[in-house]
Amino acid sequence: MAVEVKLTTDNWEQEVLKSDIPVLVDFWAPWCGPCRMVAPVVSEIAHEYEGKLKVGKLNTDEEPDIAVRYGIMSIPTLMIFKNGEVIDQIIGAAPKEYFTQRLDKIL
Amino acid sequence: MYDVVIVGGGPAGLTAGIYAARSGLKTIILEEKVFGGQIVFSADLENYPGFPEGISGMDIIDKFLEQAKKFEVEISYDGVEKIENDISCKRVILTNKSCITTKTIILATGASADRLGCPGEAKFIGKGVSYCATCDGAFFKGKTVAVVGGGDSALEEALYLANLVKKIYLIHRRDQFRAVKILQDRVKKNNKIEIVFDSVVKEILGDKFVKGVLIENVKTKQQSRLDIDGIFIYIGLTPNSKFVSDLIQTDEYGYIITNEEMETNIPGIFAAGDVRKKSLRQVVTACADGAIAASNAQKYIEKMKA
Numbered sequence: 001m002a003v004e005v006k007l008t009t010d011n012w013e014q015e016v017l018k019s020d021i022p023v024l025v026d027f028w029a030p031w032c033g034p035c036r037m038v039a040p041v042v043s044e045i046a047h048e049y050e051g052k053l054k055v056g057k058l059n060t061d062e063e064p065d066i067a068v069r070y071g072i073m074s075i076p077t078l079m080i081f082k083n084g085e086v087i088d089q090i091i092g093a094a095p096k097e098y099f100t101q102r103l104d105k106i107l
Numbered sequence: 108m109y110d111v112v113i114v115g116g117g118p119a120g121l122t123a124g125i126y127a128a129r130s131g132l133k134t135i136i137l138e139e140k141v142f143g144g145q146i147v148f149s150a151d152l153e154n155y156p157g158f159p160e161g162i163s164g165m166d167i168i169d170k171f172l173e174q175a176k177k178f179e180v181e182i183s184y185d186g187v188e189k190i191e192n193d194i195s196c197k198r199v200i201l202t203n204k205s206c207i208t209t210k211t212i213i214l215a216t217g218a219s220a221d222r223l224g225c226p227g228e229a230k231f232i233g234k235g236v237s238y239c240a241t242c243d244g245a246f247f248k249g250k251t252v253a254v255v256g257g258g259d260s261a262l263e264e265a266l267y268l269a270n271l272v273k274k275i276y277l278i279h280r281r282d283q284f285r286a287v288k289i290l291q292d293r294v295k296k297n298n299k300i301e302i303v304f305d306s307v308v309k310e311i312l313g314d315k316f317v318k319g320v321l322i323e324n325v326k327t328k329q330q331s332r333l334d335i336d337g338i339f340i341y342i343g344l345t346p347n348s349k350f351v352s353d354l355i356q357t358d359e360y361g362y363i364i365t366n367e368e369m370e371t372n373i374p375g376i377f378a379a380g381d382v383r384k385k386s387l388r389q390v391v392t393a394c395a396d397g398a399i400a401a402s403n404a405q406k407y408i409e410k411m412k413a
Contacts (some may be wrong), residue, residue: 032242033147033165041184061245073246073316073337074233091233093141096184097202 003046007056009063015056017084022107023054027070027077029061034093035076041096042078045103052107080106109133109209111404112199114187115347117144118390119380120215121171122397123404127213128178130405135207136175137199139186143168144217145344145381146390150241150267155390163241167390190351192373210411211404214351214363214371214378215397218344218388223255227311228340235317235337240264244271247337253278253320255308256341262290264339269299276333278303280325303333311338346382358384369400375407 005015007025016023026042028035046055060067060075070079070086078099080088088102111127113120116138127134141147149164158167175182186202190212199207220238222228228236237243240254244267252272254265257279263286265277277294282304284291294300305325312319312332320338323330346361356364356372362384369377379396381388 029242029245031150031245032239033143033149033163033168034141034239034242036165037141037143037147037168044184067246071234071315073235074237074239074243076242077233089233092238095139095186095202097186 003050003055004043005054005056007058007063007066009065012066015054016081019054019081021052021054022087023056023081024049024103025079025081026055026057027060027067027072027075027079028057029059029075031061032075038076038093041099044096045099048100049103049107053103082106108196109135109207110408111135111211111213111401112137112197112207112209113213113215114199115144115215115217115380115382116142116182117215117217117380117393118146118168118171119217119382119393119397119400120213121168121175122394123213123215123379123401124175124180124182124397125171125178126398126401127404128175128180130401132401132405132408135181135183137183137185137187137201139184139202142172142182145220148239148241149263152390187350190354190376192354192376197375210408211375211377213369213397213400213404214348214355214376214382215380215393215400216347216350217381218346220341221343221345223308223311223340223342225308225310227313227317231311231313231317231338234315235313235335236311237337237339238341240268240339243337243339244268247272249273250336251275251334252337252339253308253333253335254339254341255279256343257281257284257286258341258343259286259290261341262286262294264341265300266290266293266297268339269297272299275300276303276320276335277301278306278308278320278322280307281305308338344381344388348382367399368403369396370403375404377404 078090110132113136146164189200191198251274253276310321363378377400379400380393
């Protein structure tokens, strides 16, 4: 069961900026090898933090406007949003624990 | 207890996993970051036999993973902090502080891209500094970028970027490239690529994003600034062997020393792939190492029983 939300320009405000709980956004693209390989880690996080954290995926190829708005120049980039603000970001692939440690500090 | 713990999920580790599990050994692969390792950064593998049209790094790793799963290799996203060797078993201490016991270990941790270490580099990671042209090239469409390095990776990535960007400065500290001739010829023929020899990067400049790079000619000591929007760095690799440096013999660069059977100085601990001291680091040689290591791990286990 997929708990990750597919993010688009249309649902960005509702799903990310107005979310009641923090949101982890995975900026990715199909041609990015490390993105594809990080995807299972992001899925694991989505399951482990279900209810506490929303996990969304934004395809920078399909939604370039949002990628530009947040100055994305390197993927994978994981951004954490709380109350509509970016409160943390992790650029590039990293060990799962690195992600969860950063998340645990915030949640 | 496992029969084989494989540290690292690149081509060497995955191949070792396939061979070990297929011969009936209880096998787990531990990957800290990204399955596939360095090869998932590669857009096109032209020299791996069996794929005359070429194949992307991530597509081949998908196939490796599928094959490993078919033979029921366990896989886990875990980093390794330390390895301990006892007479009867070996212990793998994970970064999450749990511990796995095993009869044999295959070290297939590969190598990581080196950083320049100059001012501005760390500050602009993700803001114009990149180590992955296939990941980030699309963000620089129609822009001017620099590529730093003179080996196969640097030239391959420059050629890949030439399809996307307006102009590339290919900066190299020597007056000739180390890359294979076919790549050198392609680079020289490409009119988007301007070669800047004898030059080192002193500083990466910018405000919120990269705007330029300060370079110095190593012969004349003259400094100059190039206006760029991005910089892709391919200056070399460092083997990921530090976590076993107390136990396993390496050369002065940290590459693990093995014999032809992939045996390290510790019986039952093997090394395979780019982390090993060897002359050619390619997917095909990593796979070969992995197969040999797994086969010898099996022989080691059989000898333990006897």
